[in-house]
Amino acid sequence: AQSVTQLDSQVPVFEEAPVELRCNYSSSVSVYLFWYVQYPNQGLQLLLKYLSGSTLVKGINGFEAEFNKSQTSFHLRKPSVHISDTAEYFCAVSDKYNTGKLIFGQGTTLQVKP
Amino acid sequence: DAGVIQSPRHEVTEMGQEVTLRCKPISGHDYLFWYRQTMMRGLELLIYFNNNVPIDDSGMPEDRFSAKMPNASFSTLKIQPSEPRDSAVYFCASRPWDSLAGPNTGELFFGEGSRLTVL
Numbered sequence: 518a519q520s521v522t523q524l525d526s527q528v529p530v531f532e533e534a535p536v537e538l539r540c541n542y543s544s545s546v547s548v549y550l551f552w553y554v555q556y557p558n559q560g561l562q563l564l565l566k567y568l569s570g571s572t573l574v575k576g577i578n579g580f581e582a583e584f585n586k587s588q589t590s591f592h593l594r595k596p597s598v599h600i601s602d603t604a605e606y607f608c609a610v611s612d613k614y615n616t617g618k619l620i621f622g623q624g625t626t627l628q629v630k631p
Numbered sequence: 632d633a634g635v636i637q638s639p640r641h642e643v644t645e646m647g648q649e650v651t652l653r654c655k656p657i658s659g660h661d662y663l664f665w666y667r668q669t670m671m672r673g674l675e676l677l678i679y680f681n682n683n684v685p686i687d688d689s690g691m692p693e694d695r696f697s698a699k700m701p702n703a704s705f706s707t708l709k710i711q712p713s714e715p716r717d718s719a720v721y722f723c724a725s726r727p728w729d730s731l732a733g734p735n736t737g738e739l740f741f742g743e744g745s746r747l748t749v750l
Contacts, residue, residue, distance in 0.1 A: 560741030
């Protein structure tokens with residue numbers, strides 16, 4: 518079975534500052550990794566995903582994430598945040614082979630302050 | 632495409648009443664998922680279907696919960712009888728099969744959710 522741990526429940530940051538949202542996963546098999554964003558009163562939207570290949574993945578809105586197999590991490594980064602990035606961010610993992618499940622972490626609330 | 636459509640958007644009901652949540656997935660998507668979101672437990676996978684067949688319902692809390700997918704364009708999640716602890720936002724999501732990249736690689740497309748309050 519897979520599990521996801523997002524290490525910070527809330528991350529406050531000032532506008533134009535860099536940010537990193539941390540994610541660690543646990544799995545006995547190879548996995549695919551995802552980051553989703555949820556704006557208030559909306560469903561989740563895909564930011565980026567890692568399937569294979571380059572460990573640095575670029576997504577929408579200037580976000581990127583790096584897959585680190587040895588540390589079982591998939592941290593999300595943005596070099597300069599905007600007020601509009603204020604939202605909840607979810608890391609998720611799915612099994613490469615057998616099941617269709619997508620398991621989400623608890624979420625990290627990014628609060629961008631002016 | 633209109634995206635994943637859920638109804639109702641909001642439901643307030645009394646304990647003991649039956650609740651039915653509805654979902655219309657994106658046409659052509661092979662997978663359909665039901666998630667529940669609460670402050671305490673985050674996003675929990677309740678059940679998912681592949682080609683209308685329930686594959687894994689291990690996340691369904693108890694027998695009061697049931698889900699069906701009678702055809703490729705419609706699914707329901709029913710709670711009978713409802714309890715205050717069922718209060719949550721219930722999301723439906725669908726995903727296409729990516730024939731090139733393989734299973735489990737595709738993006739989940741979420742509906743806007745159904746906010747359920749059980750008094």
